[in-house]
Amino acid sequence: MSKENRFDYTYSAPTENERREIESIKKQYEQVQEKEDKLEKLRKLNKRVIQPPMIIGSATGVVGVLVFGLGMAMVFEWGIIVWGVMVGIIGAAFMAVAYPVYCVILKRNKKRYGKQIVDLSNELLNKIEK
Numbered sequence: 001m002s003k004e005n006r007f008d009y010t011y012s013a014p015t016e017n018e019r020r021e022i023e024s025i026k027k028q029y030e031q032v033q034e035k036e037d038k039l040e041k042l043r044k045l046n047k048r049v050i051q052p053p054m055i056i057g058s059a060t061g062v063v064g065v066l067v068f069g070l071g072m073a074m075v076f077e078w079g080i081i082v083w084g085v086m087v088g089i090i091g092a093a094f095m096a097v098a099y100p101v102y103c104v105i106l107k108r109n110k111k112r113y114g115k116q117i118v119d120l121s122n123e124l125l126n127k128i129e130k
Contacts, residue, residue: 038120038123038124039124041120042117042120042121042124045113045116045117045120046117048109048113049106049109049110049112049113049114049117050106050109052105052109053101053102053103053104053105053106053109054102056101056102056105057098057099057101057102057105058098058102060094060097060098060101060102061094061095061098061099063094064091064092064093064094064095064096064097064098065091065095066091067087067088067090067091067094068087068088068091068092068094068095069091070087070088070091071084071085071086071087071088071089071090071091072084072088074087074088075088
């Protein structure tokens with residue numbers, strides 16, 4: 001076999017010090033990824049607590065305003081006073097319960113997800129302090 005057709009391969013493993021340094025660098029980036037995943041989970045849990053009551057409460061209020069407006073139109077435009085007043089009262093009732101509905105659902109969601117959020121927050125805060 002000629003010298004031109006030869007294949008030389010040299011393998012060298014990192015020394016023990018190099019291996020420790022590589023693992024310490026790797027560990028720094030793994031913790032950042034884990035922390036970001038937990039932070040994202042915390043954001044999703046918080047959104048799950050806040051968003052449903054906001055949507056349901058707002059929808060209740062909007063329906064109440066529309067029904068109240070229909071009652072007013074019945075009274076002022078169409079001259080249907082008795083039915084218009086009754087429809088307006090129903091709309092006002094929907095508007096009146098919109099905020100309590102929001103509060104009840106928010107309280108229920110805080111009770112449901114509160115422990116998870118607090119535990120995850122404490123875990124993230126402890127990792128940040130270290």
